[in-house]
Amino acid sequence: MTRHLSLVRILAAVALLGVPAGTHALAQGAGVSDGTLNVALEEWSLGFSQASASAGTLTVRTRNTGTAGHNLAIEDQAGEVRYESPLLDPGQSRRARVDLSDGTYTLYCGVPGHRDAGMEATLTVGEGGGGQEPSTGGGGGSRGGYY
Numbered sequence: 001m002t003r004h005l006s007l008v009r010i011l012a013a014v015a016l017l018g019v020p021a022g023t024h025a026l027a028q029g030a031g032v033s034d035g036t037l038n039v040a041l042e043e044w045s046l047g048f049s050q051a052s053a054s055a056g057t058l059t060v061r062t063r064n065t066g067t068a069g070h071n072l073a074i075e076d077q078a079g080e081v082r083y084e085s086p087l088l089d090p091g092q093s094r095r096a097r098v099d100l101s102d103g104t105y106t107l108y109c110g111v112p113g114h115r116d117a118g119m120e121a122t123l124t125v126g127e128g129g130g131g132q133e134p135s136t137g138g139g140g141g142s143r144g145g146y147y
């Protein structure tokens with residue numbers, strides 16, 4: 001008897017899983033995969049809020065999937081802008097290579113007001129990020145100052 005009940009439950013669960021997810025999900029594929037950071041500029045997000053990558057050269061693909069002009073800036077933890085795309089019109093995209101070392105970076109849209117509206121994300125590079133090869137830097141645990 002209990003066997004029948006659990007079979008019914010499994011079938012019900014499968015049926016639920018079969019329902020397509022919401023059609024209006026966040027931009028597909030945004031975030032980091034295969035050494036490429038995909039950014040979807042839209043109102044009001046970058047398509048993701050947190051991502052991580054291995055240290056090194058990161059390909060940054062920025063696409064304006066929104067309806068207003070946007071751009072992308074990458075700022076390091078010292079507040080220095082490491083990359084900034086030109087202003088992109090809706091539908092435009094840009095590709096660049098950015099060399100990033102271990103650290104935490106803030107990504108945002110530089111159009112006034114857009115960052116505050118939600119066009120901001122955090123990228124963690126190196127420790128705790130990427131998760132592929134451990135950093136080649138001799139495995140010391142010390143985090144030296146950047147000065």
Ligand SMILES: [Cu+2]
Pocket residue numbers: 069070071109110111114115119
């Ligand atoms: Cu913007």
